[in-house]
Amino acid sequence: MTSPSSASVAVAADPVGPGGLLLRLRADGGPTGAPERAADLAAAVAQREERERPRWVWAATEDLYPRLLERLPRRLARCHDLKLVEALLLGHEERHGLPRSLGASWARLRGLPVPVDPSDSATDDQPVLFAADRQRLPPEADPLEAVVAVHADQQRRIGLAEHPERMRLLCAAESAGALAAAEMTYDGLPWSAAAHDELLTALLGPRPAGGARPKLLGELATQIQEELGAPVNPDSPAQLLPAFARVGVQVASTRSHVLREVEHPAAALLLRYKELSRIHSAHGWAWREQWAPAGRFRPEYVVGGVVSGRWATRGGGALQIPRSLRAAVVAEPGHRLVVADAGQLEPRVLAAMSGDAGLAAAAAGGDLYAALARTAFDGDRQRAKIGLLGAMYGQTTGEVRPLLDVLRRRFPDAMRLVESAARTGEAGGLVRSRLGRTSPAPSRERQDMSDGDARAWGRFTRNFVIQASAAEWALAMLASLRLRLAALGGAPRLVFFQHDEIVVHTPQEQAGAVEAAVTEAAGEASRLVFGPTQVLFPLETHVVQCYADAK
Structure with a gap:
């Protein structure tokens, strides 16, 4: 196999049929020569990939690549996904939430009305080979011309980013992720129907007929009713709350974290019921028939x-x-x-991002928390873990407060990074990840944010810089x-x-x-x-x- 070349090739599939157009691009995104008409786009892509392994430039990997995979002798090495890159650039330009389809990007370039994005929900089977309607291009627009123009504009905007090389890496990684996502869906995760049946039967009882409750869920429902002294439906909070009240238990909701604090035996039964009910509905027999029907999920x-x-x-x-x-x-x-x-992962990201010498030294070995404990917490690994997680996730009161004081003294650069991000968020500002992914703005203007809202948004931005970089x-x-x-x-x-x-x-x-x-x-x-x-x-x-x- 040849090494990846520096070439990029723009691709536009025909709206109906297996053909399409290809066009080699310059480094700045401009076209070189005339488009190549391919009667069989998959075959043409496979031949180019074999010869030169270019970077494929197209409207959206999720729309085109899955339909090529079955015909490709080897997986494509690289691509530039215009839809994903547009989302990254819009965020970096503080224009979150704008449509990001090829048609929307093309319309912004041309000063035309911008179409809304198609739904990202799972699509129905389509009567045509390629889902061109998801690109939202106007009928008179040339799809290949639009791909080339939007790509060139994106290359220009990447160069204007705060750190262009980092943004270029982020766009390449995001696009590679789209290739991997399509491939994982195509290949599927091996799933044993026999093992699944055995597990479900052990947890729930034999598969019931006609959508009835499995045997163990039915038994739990009966026990819950006996403990509450009423014929309640365990799936109905509206019935459960007054039933608990009648036995002297006041609960605000039937959420699991609330029920764990209740000592009445019905609460423990209901927790078990909810756990098994989730398995039955989310990963039960019907789920397997829909999502893993042939031994692959x-x-x-x-x-x-x-x-x-x-x-x-x-x-x-x-x-x-x-x-x-x-x-x-x-x-x-x-x-x-x-x-x-x-x-x-996230504590190590904080160490690498902040450049804090002490935290980096703790993260240079196996167990970061143990090293942190030896350095700053008298060997108490649990206190080290609680303190560092509190710093990253914004827990600053109670038992965490003195631990944060230790971290500020011993690891000032790391603490400065997360606390600066929190203050930026509290003020309604935006923060960026290591490579340039940008946090969305608060849903309301800063002057309308209460103190509680501001602190909550500060907790979000505090963690965003770490989680996004991870x-x-x-x-x-x-x-x-x-x-x-x-x-x-x-x-x-x-x-x-x-x-x-x-x-x-x-x-x-x-x-x-x-x-x-x-x-x-x-x-x-x-x-x-x-x-x-x-x-x-x-x-x-x-x-x-x-x-x-x-x-």
Whole structure:
């Protein structure tokens, strides 16, 4: 395989049929030569990828790449996702919330009315090969011309960013994440129907017919009614609250954190009922038939779906697979799962971002909290952890206050970073991540914010700079890892990503090489995002047959 070239190629798919247009671009985004008409776009893309591995420039990866994947002999190395990059640039320019489709970007360039974005909810099956309607271009607009013009404008705006090279890296990582997301949906996470059935039966009883409650849920419902002395529906807070009151228990709601403080036996039964009911509704038999019907769970990832840059999903609950059901994730025969997660990621990000020498030294080894405890908290690891998490998440009262005083004395640069971000948020200002992702503005003008609102927004911006930068590290690691897996021949496949955890499904004989690739990707991500630093970002890896065995 050739090394990635510096070339970029703009792509526009035909609205109907398998064809499209391709056009080579200059470094500044301008066109070179005439467009190339491809009767078979997937074949043309595959040939170009084999010859030169360019950076593919298109309206939105999620609309085009999934429809190419089945036809590509190897995965694409790089792309520039105009929709995702537009969102990053609009945020950096303090224009959060504006439409970001190709049509919207084109309209802003031309001074035309800006169309609203299409819904990001899961789409129905479409009668055409490519979902061109999601680009929101006017009928008279040329799609390839729009791609080229918007890309060139984005290149110009990246150059105007506060730190252009960092923003360029962020745009590349976000776009690479979109490639990985489409590939993980296409490949799917191995899911054993037999193991899932066994787990559900043990938790809930046999599968009921006709949408009835499973046996154990029905038994719990009966016990709750007996303890409350009333025929209440355990799914109805409107019935439960007065029933609790009749037995002398006043509760403000039936939320789990409230029920945990209640000593009445009905509360414990209701907590168990709620836990099992969530499993039944969110990951039960009907869920498997919809989301994992052929032995693979294929969630639809939403790259940058959270303002901090973390991903979301459109249905399926991929980011909340209960630990009790992870035994259903089983590698295929002759394969293993390589599960890797970054421990203590956000505290390490704070150490690297702030440049605090003391905190960086604590983060240069294995257990950051233990090192912190030895340095500043008389060996008390729990106090060190509570204090540092309080500093990052804005807990500043009670038992945390004296711990923060210690942190301010011993780690002034780290504390200065988070407290400055908090003050900026309280004043209604915006903060940026390491690479330039920008926090949204408060929903109301500063003069309308109460003291409580201001403090709450300060807690948000305090954590935003850390959480968003951690998301960037994870994204850079993911982007690096997918290229390293491709270099192993393409058989190991990324099949799951969640904040700071990845799962690779690999032939058993390549598991060791995958572990090495994970370690190398973590190191490369650290260098790319933070530059030279003594802070370590270790990934704990496990080679397992079943996902549950990695925890």
